Every structure is written in structure tokens, then in C-alpha cells.
Amino acid sequence: MTHFSADEQAILAPYVTNLDQPVFALQHLPEEVIAVLFAYYSRSRESLRRNLLDLITAGDLDLLATTSIPASGAPPELGHAQAKARRFHEKWVVGYGHASVAEHAVAHLAVEDVSIIASKVIEDMRLASYTEKSTRYVAFDTKQYYPLPELQGTAADATYHDTVQALFQTYNALLPDLIEAVKRDWPRGPQQTERGHHTACRAKALDILRYLLPAGTLTNLGITINGRALEHLLTKMLSHPLCEVRQLGEQLKTEARKVIPTLLKYAKPNAYMAETEIAMQSMAETLLESVDAVQDEPAVRLVQAPDDAEATLAAAILYSHSQQPWSQLLNRVRHFSQAQRQNVIDAYLSRRGPHDQPLRALEHLTYTFEILVDYGAYRDIQRHRMATQTRQMPSPQHGYSLPEDVVRYGVQETFDACMQRAAAAYEQIEHARPRVAPYVLPLAYRCRVLITWNLRELHHFVQLRSAKQGHVSYRRIAQDVYRAIDAHHPLLARYIRVDLEDYGLGRL
Template sequence: MADIFIVDDQGPEATAMLQALYSRSDESARKHLEMVKERGSAKFMESYYVGYGHASIGDCGTTTLFVEGLSILACKAVQDNPLYSGQESSTRYIDFSKQPIIDPIATDASKAILDKWMDFYLGALEPLEAYLKTQFPIGEGEKERVWQNAIKARSFDILRGFLPAGITSQLAWTTNLRQAADKLHLLRHHPLAEVREIADGCLAELRKSYPSSFGHKDYPETEAYLARTAFKTNYLDADFFGADQPDLSFSTTVDNAVLEAKELDVIEGRPQRTNLPRYLDGYGQYTCTFDLDYGSYRDLQRHRNGICRIPLLTGERGFHGWYLDELPGDLRTQAEALVAEQYAAIAALDACAEDKQYLYPLGAKVRCQTVYSLPQMIYVIELRSQNTVHSTLREVMHWMHAEMIKHHPRLTLHTDLQASKFDVKRGTQTIVKREQMDA
């Protein structure tokens, strides 16, 4: 009978080494664990790690980094990794009105732009909540606290469009040691100075905690290459697309005749909450190009499988109309004038496009492109079409659904195709003590 046990009371490096020794020793990890406890993890690592010869040992030890006071732009840079696991502050549930804002341009003109965005955000919160309460009155049997939370969440949904991308947030990143080293090595060459500083800061902390795992040698040729390709590695900008690129574009390399001939029993009749098997990745990809506000792009980027590059945040695509449509008349008039004024002021600044991103609002439209396999497409469409998802992203998911059905008429899809509506259940999607929710 197999001997099964758990080791979760050792540091990441020692745990990694315990796993790695399976490839070099037939002794039980129980014996190696005794050695760790007798000698200490540092001595144990000194004895074994250097001579192992494989970077993969770093895959076996995990750690969690907490980064606070970084811009939303920097959050996206850290999370731009198919192996990222972690969490970030949500603009849909948290009042960002008191958060500091990072301004790399640091002029009177740039400060004035940021102040105007925040003045509108602050001034609109109370009247918008009052307006929404008239539009969505509390229903019979609904709890007051839950309804209030749902109204507040709806307000944040709308007003997040006017938050500048330089607003600060916080994130947690759970990663294995090798992935941390690889990702941070790339981020040291990021176009944003803030991101480069975060990379250096994370590496400094990791070297202090795990000296045996972060003594990697740098090669000048590699560093030069990473510096030369840094912009393309990190941003998708308008130059990537042709002048005749339509606002909506869908293409696929998946041959439906072949797919149905071989996999009809797999793609048809799939029950809800069940993923397609991963081997279907081999049938090809789907490339979707569309406009989306930067705030909802952030939600889409959370799906790490496939390709969803970070768009360069500019004013070229305009401002998403949904954020204006949801405001009462007087606030809408004020918001329309503000957006026009702010976009012109940002364009007039003497600064590079990368730094101007900090001043554009999350409601700014960006051109996005996703490249997914069949299982990835289905997963994203079904999850991000649910009513609790932001309306602007749901609209894109509904378009993707229609394209998939057009290309694969016998494919089972459990997409929520109902129009977006206010749902008091949004008020339960929070993290509080149970007795507070019961009140």
C-alpha cells in the first residue's frame, strides 16, 4: 500500500529540495525531512542545491509575494503571465476614492488631469447611489445590507470608468521560485519605470528570503535582447493591426467537419459546469479582435490560458458609451464634457505614450485580441457571460458565442444570453464575517 503523507511546515527551498531528491535518491522523503530538521533548511540547501544541475527544482517550491501601492497598469504587468496565480483589489467592490495615484509625468498639467478625474468620481458617488436606489428599489424579502451592498457595487461598476489607470491597488502573487525569477527578470526591462522598480524590489526580497534560489547569472546578450524587445513583449498597440482592421474580427483554424467527425460525442451534450478535455487544444485556435474598455479588459486578462496581450492604453478608440449611458442626465452631461476635455489635455502633454497611460481612465476603449483553443474559448464565454460579469464584457462574450455557434452548430454552449440586469445577489459577493451578512 502506498505511503502517503503531507509536508507543509518547511520553507519553499527545503520543500523543493525534498522533492528534487527523489530523482537522485531512493531513500524516503521522511528520512530527508529528518535531516532538514536536524541541520536546518539553510544547511540542507547548501549541501544539495548547487550540485543538482536543474532549474526545475525551483518549480517545486512556492512563495507568495504581496505588493501594495502599485498602479493598475503595474498590476497588469505582473499578472501578464500564463502561470500567474493571485488576487488584486477590485474596482467593482472597493471604493478607490482615497487611493493615491502614481503620476510619472509629475507636472502641474498632469496633476490637474488626475485631480479632475477623482473630483468627478468623488462627487458622483452619492448622487449616483441615490439615483440607482430609485431605479432598483429594495424587493420584498431582501435584506437591507445586501441590497445596499448591491447598489454600491453597481455604483462602482459605473464610476470605475472614470478612475485613472494610475490609481494604486494591491495584489498577491503566489508563484514557484523559478517562475518568480523568470518573470521578474523580464519585468526588469519593462517600459514603465514603476514596473522596473517593483521587479527590483521583489527580487531583493526574494534574495533575502531564498538566497540559494536567486543567484542567477545574467548574460549580456540576453539582457540586450530583452531590452530591445521590451515594448513588443509588454504591449499590443495600434501598429500591430492593419489600417483596414474591422472593429470586430473572428477567425479560426479549427475545421468543423473534422471536429464533428471525430469529437461529436465530446462537444455535443456536455453538461453545465464541465470543462472540455484539454486534448481538444490540438484542433486549432480562434483569434478574436474587438474593442473593449480597459476596465473590462482587466477581467478578461484574468484568464491566463491562451494569448491576451496588454493593449497600450491611449485615447485613440474613444470612451466606452456604457459608462455614460448608465448615468442620470445631469451627471451624463457633466461626464461627456469631462471626457472630451481630459482627452484633449492628455494628448497635449509632452510625455511618452507609455507614461500617458497613467492619466487615461479605465473607461477608455482599447483594441484587444485573444487567441484561444476550443476548451479555452468555451470556458471564457460561459464564465464571463454570467449576469454578475460587467455588462461591457458580457457584450463581447455574446458576440463570441454567436460566432462559435455559426462555425460549430452542434457545439453545446451554456452561455447566459439574457440581457444584463441589476441583481441583488451582487451584494453577497463579498468577504465579511458571517454575522454581518446575516444582519
Template structure:
């Protein structure tokens, strides 16, 4: 694993100073000066640019100020003005899932959909002897199958879509289809890389949570990131060690859950858990409130007096002039749906990016089975796929007994976990627009279409324009 600090935000006037002088002060090349300057805004009447100038010229004073304000007085939001960018290279897909759960950060990841994989994978610390031998043997079987499937799927799809691949763009698209379906047999130990941008306050929270991770790989990542940051910005990140709340809480709750008897597991891909049965009326009332009807009870009563046609017209008015890339108004946030989803690792890798929704993930479980891409069966390749899954499941069962915290690394992108997700209607509009589009990856598109159909059935008025952006009607 390698962590590179790719960049960080510095004062624009510092950049100008560098342009005009070869004898510059390297000490002020730190985001700490911005945090210190902005912290003074609330109590110092001078113009902000003067505060920034003073902060740049007195870096040590700025650092002391940050420490006092952020950690002494508890004004943690000051640290949000320091923004950092990282290259994270050589992290497993399993660890990536843990890192990218955090809402207040931005990630761009290496895509297994567009890039041909090169058999690189992580050997987790803790495997030895027969376990290590079995782990490596299974990974080799998976990776060998990936290349066989990719080559065979490419031939099959190029023949099936011969007209499309006659053009350069079409060839790239169809080749991507072969890659995205072949990857279902590779493991969660497969290495990845991504760019991460995050403010210092969120980063401190991430590092503290990393220190409590059950994955040593994630713990090591946290230490590597802190080492990079602490060298040039020591005053904005301080508390990175796990607390009892971070570690013992998880342990105690898991022990409690494991002691509770459970019945057979549901294998439904999408299950509606809860929703507000009056969602149409409440969302419409919220839309009216947003645009000037400043008494909610009166707005709600007015909506109840409308006919179905009038309600539909109100929804149309609320989305008039909207293009497929525009968000619906905030009034749509006042209607929630909670779903339980059964997602493959491939699907979850995409779904987790919708971080404004509330997501609670369950563990991967081989009892949920796997999901085979349709093209693999169409091309007569299901025996290769099934042999890999059988080998993987056998290895997983053995590793789960001897190394339970590491066993998930051997699972494939086709294995599944449950996710409890709550999304308001505004987020659902965004999600469905992207994921029910014809260009979306098929696995998440299938889930999105099921969500769309459920929502349109339960909230037919306010969800009448809930559709993929390729079908956008307005």
C-alpha cells in the same frame, strides 16, 4: 509601495517540530529544503521523507545543492517546488497590468467593482513642473467625477430597482453596479493591491522581465520582491538582471514597427482573424482519439462518414453528465480561434485573467475613443463623463510629448487598447461560461457574447453548448 511576504510553503514536519518544541532551528524555515530534497529523488533510492529530513537538518548543504542543480546543471524545474506568497500593496492599475500578464502565477486583486475608491493614486517618478501640476489637476477632476457619478448612479439604480434593493443582498448588488460604472472615469494611476502566489522558477523570470520594464514602478517592485526572497531563500533565485534580449529586442522591434506606414485604425470591438474551417471534424476526431481511437487518420475518416445528426449526438455524448462547473474534455483543445479585440481598461483588467489563452496587447490609444457605461447615459450623466474624457485626452496629448513613457497613467478605465488573442475551443467554453453569465460584468459580457456568436456560427457542431453558465442546458 509596500511589499509584504505573506507566506511561503514549508515542510509539514517542520511545522510539527515547531508545535512540539520551543527550541527549534529557524534556519530550516525555508522552501529551499523542499527543492533540494525533491531534486535528489531521481538519483537517490531512499524514501522521500528521509531526503526531506536530511535536507532540513543540513540547510547550507541544501542551498549548495540547489545552486548546483538549478543554476549549474540547468535543472530549473527543481525551483518550482518552492512556492511563495506576496502581498503587493500600493501599485498602480497600470503597473498591475504588467505584473499580471504572467501565466504561471496566481493573483487576487482589490476589486474596483465592489470597493469604494478613496482617491489614492500614484505620482510616477519623472513628472515635474507643469507636467506634475497638470497630472494632479486632472486626477482630481477624475476622482471628483467618480464620486459624483457613484452617488448619482446609486440614486438612479436604487430607484429603478426598488424591489431588488428592499433586500440586503439586492442592495449590495445594485450598489456594486453603481461603483463598477462610476469607476470608468478614474485613472490607471489609481492604486490597487493584490495577493500573488508563484513558484520560484516563475518568479525569477518575472523579476528579470520587471527589470526591463519601461515603468520605473515595476522595476522597483522587482527589486523589493527580490530583497524579501533573497533574505531567506538565496539559493533558488539568482538571475534577475535584464538581458539584451529582454530590453534591446523590444526597443529594436518598436523602432521597426514605427517606421512602417499604416492605414487608418479599425474600431471593431471584435474581429475574427483566423480559425480552422474544418474545426468541427478535427475536434470530433480528437475527442474520439482521446477516448481510445488510437489512430487519428482513422478517427478523422470516421467523423467524415457521419451525418450532421450523428455528429451532434457525438458532441452530446462527450458532454453528457457535465455540470456548468465542469470543463469539457481535452479533445476540444484541437480547435483554435484568433480574434482581435478592442477592450477598455476595465474590460482588459478582467480579460487578462484568462492567462491560458495567448494574448498580445497593443498600446492604449485615445484615437480608439472610450466606452461609456449604459447606465451613465440612462441616468442623464453623460455630460459629466464626457467632460472628464475631454480633460483627460487633452492632458494625455500634452504628457505624451514631454513624458511619453508616463502618459498612460492619466488615461481612464474607459480608454481602450487592442488585444490579439488566440483561444482553443476548450478555453472558449470556460471563458463563455463565466463571462456570458448574467452575473458577469456588462463590458466583458458584451465581448463574450460576440465571441460566442462568432464561434457558434463557424463551428456549429462542437460549439452547440457554448453558453453562459446561467443558461446551461445539460
């Protein structure tokens, strides 16, 4: 353990949570300085605190060595690292390819007035955390949609604006009466407050009406992401075919460079990404024939499942507790009786508490599903990013979801009219600018998505998304995913926690 003099302790105290323990947190330091300090672990025999002290006392960082932090926060000099920190990043991150250093710097970014379509591009990045404006708790107004500069100067521009404004007007006109109708169907219980009852009924009404919101609806989201992942995200965005996404990429880069400038210096459009997107689109149009919509297409289809799944899982469970090579161990487990394999799997999973996730051996089994789902529900499903997702954009070809409650509350005629108007607008916009046509479609319209999950993540997805408080659209997807696994591998499905009930008001 490194020991510090009284003067050294006074210098270090503002920046670390303790001076004498092997575990401590860093505080009041710029993100790039933190990345430098962690990077020194791979190049220095000294402790982090000693390296930080050396940087401060040598004047290599623009830090004020004070014995206390002012009431307003960190000293004003903490705002910027000086040239040596920058040169360190240039040398190790750029010169020697040590990109992992950038993972120690984190940016917190607020992105407001971004379309739902663009938000899905951002949220494709696995290694980040997102919080997005909720369609369940927030009502949207007629001004909250992206204007599509690609359509300026075309006849389709007026069609787009008129259609999305009509969708918002219908959404807002229906909301008050729908809240009251839900309240009549679901009277307040004796243990429920008036406010709690109103909140639950309003959420139910907004869940129904979210199907009317166009995909061009503006949303807000918060992002927490490390520098390495952010550079990759920016590169993807700057290379994207949609104008909105490219502009957002530039704005994100500008603001993030104010926090971690060196780590994002080389984020720029990528020719491979941009050109391959164009080439694949052209090739698909040349090689693939247009087809009519599939009638009665199932919402969930299991298209690929592991062979010999029970033996594979049992062997994966036993692997870390043995010294045998995989092939030998798997062959041995294949000769187990059914009861022996079941005992291994049961011993691995049966001790789980109510909040315990399965252990990691389940990640060795993967399942691929093709899911046909309304775009509103896809927004929630996409959040399970520990998976490989390949999606098609929503299209009138796949039809739209008709919620049972739309029929129940007598607004189907209005709902269908909105869908038909949006489909007609889509056709006109597609003729002018194909890539932006999905912006006009309500969230009720369906898209296909191909998702490969490992079995451990499937446990998480099914349990969370089938829960009572979930939206009916994705609850049914989660239930159908469970049923598909149960039909294919019933022994493995028996350990998945699923709620197969239906609920009229999930958040009472």
C-alpha cells in the same frame, strides 16, 4: 513502505502529516527545503521522509528535531536552511539547469500601491494566482494614483496630476447620488435585506463609475507563485521600459529572496528583452503609417478559426481510445456522416454537470479574436491567462465606452467632459514621454487585444464572463465571442454555456 523507529518518528512528526501512509503533506518547512526534498526524488532511491530524516540528523539543515511544534508555530530554527541546501540548489538548479526544482518552492507576495497599468504587467504571468482590489466593492480616493517620476521637470507633470485628481474628485462626487438613484430604480425585494440591497446598489454604482478611474490608479494584489515562474517574472519586470515596473521588480526580488533566496539569485535585467522592445518600437514607427480611427469597428472580430473543425474535434476525442496514427484517424473521421461526427461530439460533452468543465480534447482547436474593449473590462478578460494575449495600450484614437447607465442617470455631460480633458492631457504627456501617457486615461478608453484561445478555455471564458453577475462591458464581449463561434461553427457553439440576457442589476 519505510518504517521508522520511535525516535525517528518523534523527529519527523512535526514536518509531515503522517508517518505511515504513501500520501502525506509537508509542513513547517522552509520553501527551499521543500524544493530540495522533492528534487531528491529524481536522484535518490529513498523515500522523502527518509531523506528528510537524514538531512535533519546529519545537521545538514537548520531544523530543530522536536517532538512537538510550539503553540506559536514552527520552531525558531526553521527560518533558514543551511549551506548544504544552498549548495544543492546551486548545483542542480544553476549548474545542471534543473530549473524545474524551483517549481516546488512557492512565494506568497503582497503588492500594494501599484498602478493598474503595472498590475497588468505582473498579471501577464500565466503560472501564478492573483487576487486584486475590486473596483466593484471598493471606492477609490483622490490620493490613490501613481505619480510618474518620468514627468518630473516637464510641463506635462502638472497636467497629469491636475487631470487625475479631477477624475477622482468627479468619481467621488457622483457616487452618493448615483447609489440613491440606483436604489430608486431597483427597489428592495421582499426577500432581500436592507444591507444586501444597499451592497448590490453600491456595487452597481461603482461599476458605472469605474469608467472614470485613471489607468494610473493604485491597486493592491496578492500573488502566489512558484520560484521558477517568479524568476521569469522578475526578469521581465527588470527589463521593462516603464520605470514603475522596473522598481517593482527590484522590490519584489528583495522581498522574495527573504523566502526563497537561492532560487531568485540570478533574476536580473535581460538585454534581449529590453533591446528587442526598443528595436520593435522603432521599427513599427518607421514601417507603419499612422491611420485614422476606424469608424464603427466591431468590439469582437474572429480573425482565425480552425479548418475542418468538427472532424478535427471528433478525431481528437477518439484518439486516446484508438491505436491509429493521427493522419489515418482524421481521414477516417472525415468520411463520417455529419450525424456520426455530431454523435461523437455529443457523447463527449452532453454528460456534463452544471459545474463540469469540458474535457481536454477541445484544446486541440484554437480560435484567434481581435477585441476592442475598454481598459476596465480588459482587466477582467486578462485573467483568462490560459491563452496567448497580445495587447495594445489604450489610446484616445480608439474612443471610449459610454455606458448606457451614464446616459440613464443624467451624467453624460460630466462623463464626456472628463474623457475630453483626459484625452487632451494624454496628447500633452505623449509629446513629453510617450510611454507613460496611458496612465492618465480613464478605464473607459479602449484598447485592442489579440487573443488566441483553445476551445476548452473559450467554454470557460464565455460561461463565466457572460454570467448575470458580470460587469456589462465584459458580459457583452463574452456574448459576442459566443456569437462569432456560433456563426462560424454552430455545431461546436451549441455546447457552450452562455447567458445572452441583459440585466439591470446583476447582483441582487
